[in-house]
């Protein structure tokens with residue numbers, strides 16, 4: 001797999017800050033994957049995104065975009081990337097469609113605005129001024145804004161924050177489709193659901209450092225409890241029992257239950273990503 | 287080039303949508319009413335000062351207000367992540383601010399003509415408005431990126447006026463002696479007012495006007511290149 005981004009020993013300090021906000025991090029984002037940066041608020045996720053999109057300058061370390069130094073790229077870089085910001089980025093006194101047409105006009109490659117807005121359920125509100133939009137509608141419009149140039153790499157900062165489950169699902173489906181067509185996604189979030197359902201690889205970000213980078217599956221294998229939970233009826237009462245996965249084929253109690261019990265459910269021990277995050281970083285996601 | 291045209295068109299459209307055009311026209315109407323009640327010689331006397339206010343103070347206030355509004359709405363960030371260059375972004379904002387000045391000066395000139403039959407060298411005035419407008423746009427950007435919000439920007443501008451604008455007014459009303467004008471020319475606002483008064487009154491001190499024009503052009507280039515350009519992006523990335 002080709003790396004879209006190779007970041008080595010990245011450090012960054014805001015001019016007004018006393019110490020580095022980003023403290024020597026390294027990671028790769030491969031072409032065609034959804035890479036998720038997960039961490040509590042204030043960890044430095046948005047700062048990392050702003051560095052990668054060349055909004056913040058004066059970082060230390062090296063960043064390569066498809067093998068080329070990020071600093072050496074000119075504005076045509078922006079033809080290739082789509083940026084979804086954490087906060088709304090629209091002219092409030094223009095309508096949603098006027099906003100999208102305005103931004104779209106500056107790109108060579110232009111996605112179909114109507115299709116995008118229909119997908120996220122905003123087409124019928126196209127002639128409404130953004131000032132009258134709800135928070136969730138603005139979040140969805142931000143996503144459309146990021147997709148306007150049919151980008152090669154998509155940056156999404158807290159893309160589902162403030163969305164109801166239905167709309168969050170629509171956006172996640174669109175992100176998955178984007179990857180299916182070969183797109184690369186760099187996503188930052190403090191929400192578990194986003195990474196569990198979408199990301200091919202995750203990096204845990206705490207206090208300006210990356211603690212662990214891995215796939216959701218490997219994280220679960222490494223940190224998840226290896227056990228099976230069986231729920232069954234005993235004289236009409238619901239009961240449950242836990243069995244270790246190791247040597248389960250020889251576990252007589254388990255086999256007896258399988259053979260003679262009135263089993264209602266069987267689950268392998270799922271440790272949630274949230275629990276894993278706490279195990280790995282010692283910090284709660286918030 | 288196409289990007290610049292689109293950006294400027296967008297800026298102008300927003301001047302109308304955010305009711306800034308309407309506010310500017312309202313001030314012009316105020317001037318018109320004033321002209322109706324004063325004599326021709328009084329109108330000729332006061333006209334350049336109204337134009338100076340339109341081109342200097344109004345530009346600074348407009349750019350400052352729109353800068354802080356755009357930071358609040360987050361739109362500066364999202365424009366920076368398009369293929370447009372920072373130069374194009376700053377040029378479009380400067381052009382739209384000058385366009386607004388020209389619009390209100392045009393109304394003032396029309397009123398002077400229709401009410402008092404006063405005319406002057408419009409081409410030269412236009413040229414001087416471009417120079418004065420661009421230099422004050424540069425000053426406005428400088429004050430905007432140096433301030434946290436519009437209120438702080440107003441405070442900074444009040445400080446600027448105390449040092450650069452008030453002495454110029456005192457001079458124009460004869461309170462500061464003529465021999466000090468060379469020193470006063472260092473004030474961008476005074477240089478601008480010297481150019482505009484010359485174009486409107488038709489009385490030139492050629493050396494002073496030439497030096498004023500050159501000084502403003504160099505100052506504008508220096509402010510944009512050395513001060514505004516290097517920090518603007520960083521400033522827009524915040525918030």
Ligand SMILES: Nc1ncnc2c1ncn2[C@@H]1O[C@H](COP(=O)(O)OP(=O)(O)O)[C@@H](O)[C@H]1O
Pocket residue numbers: 014015016017021039040041042043044045046047048524525
């Ligand atoms: N413009 C800025 N100047 C100084 N410090 C900042 C600025 N923006 C963010 N920070 C600080 O940098 C840290 C990381 O912020 P951020 O990247 O927004 O975190 P996250 O996106 O993970 O919530 C926070 O402590 C925040 O206060």
Ligand SMILES: [Mg+2]
Pocket residue numbers: 042045046047086157158
């Ligand atoms: Mg953030």
